[in-house]
């Protein structure tokens with residue numbers, strides 16, 4: 191048995207809260223529970239999510255419902271070509287009564303931040319948000335301010351390269367723990383959505399609060415990862431690095447991200463130890479957007495996620511000796 195550091199009732203409580211969140215989100219968003227699960231993984235692993243999907247597939251609906259269940263402070267930024275870094279971080283304004291400069295905090299001072307259509311703002315503005323994501327702090331006119339905790343960014347972008355968009359550079363896409371592709375709903379889900387559209391959806395309740403989120407994040411860090419699983423993660427990233435169709439394979443940061451995400455998923459599923467299936471199911475979401483194909487593979491219509499799927503198929507997991 192793996193060494194356990196978390197008491198069974200605390201693990202069970204996280205599992206119960208995760209179910210409650212998923213159920214609440216389902217009141218407003220009709221779709222696969224795996225989508226909500228990916229958001230929960232990022233939340234518990236202190237990561238951020240880039241949601242890519244065509245207009246009208248309920249990206250905003252999902253993010254709003256998710257943040258409502260968390261009982262956390264929520265802000266939204268609509269990215270536009272004229273958005274300035276200070277529109278994200280904040281700015282000093284003159285208070286006429288006291289004749290002093292006071293900080294007007296930008297929308298980044300929140301728990302859950304929806305960055306809608308992030309690729310519509312130029313690189314300088316995007317990077318103001320990306321600095322906040324990485325360091326949980328912002329620098330405003332030379333003064334550094336910490337953000338609130340928890341802090342999670344859920345950014346959306348449209349996959350079609352349109353005029354007037356600024357695709358996120360690779361190094362910035364790497365800041366997102368998970369890239370989630372939202373496709374069209376299944377015919378059954380779409381039918382359910384269409385048959386309920388004329389009634390107002392039931393309100394989405396908060397089932398946790400910021401302190402619960404912080405506690406779940408702390409517990410996720412304590413989840414046990416066996417050495418064999420570390421080797422398995424290394425096998426997967428090394429496969430991407432030596433693949434003929436790959437220009438740039440998964441980085442050590444990507445490997446670390448996969449371990450963090452797998453720990454979060456294990457806890458959400460009610461375990462205090464990671465299983466190979468946690469790593470397998472998350473590898474495409476965590477690694478897919480962090481590898482670059484060769485121009486030839488790109489022309490042939492290849493995708494990073496397909497290479498990761500190939501890695502999952504071909505790289506074996508070596509069982510620990512006593513379990514053989």
Ligand SMILES: Nc1ncnc2c1ncn2[C@@H]1O[C@H](COP(=O)(O)OP(=O)(O)OP(=O)(O)O)[C@@H](O)[C@H]1O
Nearest residue numbers: 218219220221244245246247248249250251375383
């Ligand atoms: N799977 C779904 N579950 C619930 N509502 C849905 C679903 N798909 C679409 N809708 C409904 O369609 C409308 C559009 O959803 P929403 O605004 O969230 O899409 P979006 O992906 O954010 O679009 P855009 O890219 O244009 O911002 C909403 O009224 C939403 O309720």
Ligand SMILES: [Mg+2]
Nearest residue numbers: 249250251306
């Ligand atoms: Mg939207």
